[in-house]
Amino acid sequence: MGDNVSTLNVIFTEFYYWVTVVFMFLIHVGFCMYEVGASRRRNHMHTLMKNTMAIPLVTVTFFFFGWWIYFAFPTGFYWLTFTSDALFYDPNKVASPWSPLMGTHLSGANATDAAWGITADPADLNGAPIWHRLNGVFWAAFLLFSITTASIVSGAVIERIRMGAFWLIAVLLGSVLWITDAAWGWSAGGWMVKYLGYHDAYASGVVHAIAGGAALATLIVLGPRLGKFRADGTPRDIPPHNPWLVTIGLFLIYTGFWGFYAACNIPMISPGTIAGQITGETWTATNIYLAPTTLSAITFNFLMSLSGGMMAGYVFSKGDAFWTYSAGLCGIIGASAGNDLYHPIQAMLIGAIVPYICYKLHYFVERKFKIDDAVGAVAVHGYGGFLGVVIAGFMLWGTASSPYEGYAAINPLGNFVGACIMFLLGFIPVWILAKILHKANLLRVPAKVELEGLDFKGRESYDAAVKDIIAAERALVK
Template sequence: MGDNISTLNVIFTEFYYWVTVVFMFLIHVGFCMYEVGASRRKNHLHTLMKNTMAIPLVTVTFFFFGWWIYFAFPTGLYWITFVSDALFYDPNKVAAPWSPLMGTRLSGVNAADAAYGITNEATDFNSSAIWHRLNGVFWAAFLLFSITTASIVSGAVIERIRSGAFWFIAVLLGSVLWITDAAWGWSAGGWMVKYLGYHDAYASGVVHAIAGGAALATLIVLGPRIGKFRADGTPRDIPPHNPWLVTIGLFLIYTGFWGFYAACNIPMIAPATIAGQITGETWTTTNIYLSPTSLSAITFNFLMSLSGGMMAGYIFSKGNAFWTYSAGLCGIIAASAGNDLYHPIQAMLIGAIVPFIAYKLHNWVERRFKIDDAVGAVAVHGYGGFMGVVIAGFMLWGQPSSPYEGYAVITPWGQIMGALIMFFLGFIPVYILAKVLNAFGLLRVPRKVELEGLDFSNEQEYNSAVKDVIAAERAMVK
């Protein structure tokens, strides 16, 4: 592993990402609590399991092909390239599921490794020590982003989607679509970064806008819950059965978001590692593009954008707990594209303004197009993330998108194009998949099942079991 400082750096980085993964798991605890709280009692178990099973399904598919896509698609779609640049890494070495680097290992090289072309030479970009020691934690950090992206859709579609349909959408979004946009716009060698100057440090577009686009596409095909709209077309409020569970869930999502932010950074890197582009000897934290930032920067801005969102949300929703918490989340998402570089007060103001617009858009879209987004996911993630990417284009105009030579600078038009790519990369493929599932009758549960509740037979079994046990115990009392 080279000299002692490099060794310490690798081990520190391994531990750093491992901690972010644990933190990010809290996002999914939060999503589950939030969705169960938002659903009615007759749909609890179905709602819980729909979200929960996205975790293992996205995990295994991300192992089989998701991680490979990240390294194979930065210049296009691997077999069809959009630009003539070389890939930074060989995806077959780093991320093919049969590569020895995708297994339990140490830093050395044995016969199996050598046969696969793996070395541990520091000069070999694909086989240097970081991949020997860090591949698993890098994979897991990206995986948690994948599961988050899929879970965002889950809340919007509760109480009427078939679980099987959602899980297909989750795999498509989590293990194919989002990781494709990450390869394009969230990697040091991505074509959007190089040619559009796309900058999205904490994933306003890369995770949130694409998830919002996918959620909207699903909702259009799926239709609203029975009873959501009156005969005259005005929407009814379907209140959460447990607002406390909803808000605690959102609090847990905030907590997990800390891990999400930290995982978007590379914690410690020597200038020489960045292809000699940054001069001098000052080590630094970088964002995903290898441009310098710091944990302090993102800590300032995370908290200020959260606070701006919560304060604005409390006012515009007149103290509504659900929208106050959601506005806090939307505030972070809106500032995330540039939170590596914004001033904290800039982050706060962006975090306050965007949720207000997203909230108004949510209500307008609901009334105008009869879209029943049960948890406001399209607004918070889709509109919030989209606007966040665009705003970064104006705020960071002219700044370098990368430390590498020959990359476009950040511009409003590059960011607008990037935001559109993100949103529609989620919207179009998921719309097609939802249409296909719907054509086969696999998207939505039958009307009778929706009315009686998706847990109806489970409830009956539960009640029968309870009666049985009670009767048996009562008979034992002398």
């Protein structure tokens, strides 16, 4: 691995991403608690399993093709490209599921590696020893983002979607769509970064807007829960059966979000390794575009945007716990696109304004278009993420989007177009898939099943087992 400093950097970076992955798992614990708390008692187990099984399904598909897409699609769709730019990495060497670098691997290269053209030459990006060791943890960090996109949709569609349908949507979104937008707008060589000046450092658009778009598409085809709207079209509130669980779930999502933020950074890199225009010898942390930032910057801004969101949410919802917590989350999402550069007070104010707009939009869309988003996911993630990207375009106007030469600067039009691409890249393909599933009668459970509850048969077996064991134990008492 070269000299001791390089070795230390590689192993530190490996450990750094590993820690972020563990933190990010808390997001999914939080999502599961949140959804179960928001659902009614007769739907608990199905709600839990629907979200839980997205984890393994997105994991295996992200291993088979999701990671490859990230390295193959920065200039378009690999076989069909929008630009003549060369890819930074060879996806077949770095991320194809049969590459030795997608297996257990040390820092060097042997005959197996040589057969795949993989070297241990630090000058060769594809063979740089850092990839030999980091591939697994870097893959996992991206994977946890993938599972997050699927989980965002999961909450919106509770209590009536068929699990099989949701899992297909989860795989499409988590292992194809979001990672495509990440290749385009969330990588150092992405065409959106280079030609639009797209800037979205902590994934307002690339994770949240796309997931919100996908959730909205699913909801349009799926329809509202039975009883959600009165005969005159006005919506009924369907309160969570357990508000405590919902809020603690959101608290856990906040906690996991720390890992998410840290995972968006490269913790320590030398200007020489970046190989861009930065001069001198000062090492730095960078965002995903390899442009300098610090962990302090994102810590300041994470907390201030969270606080702005919670404070605003508390007053505009008149102390409603669900919306206070959700506004905190939405505050972070609204500031995330520029949280590598914002001043903390700017992050706080953006974090306060964005959730207010999203809250109003949520109820407007619910009333006007009869959209039953059970957890406000489209508002918090979709509208919040979209607005976050648009605001960053104005706030950071003229700032270099990349350390490389020839890249467009950050600008309002580029970020607006980028935000539309993110939302629509989630919306259109998922709408098509949902339509196909709907036509095949595979999208929604029958009304009888929805009314008796998704856990009806499971509850019968549970009650029978409880009755049986109680009777047996009572008979044993002398």
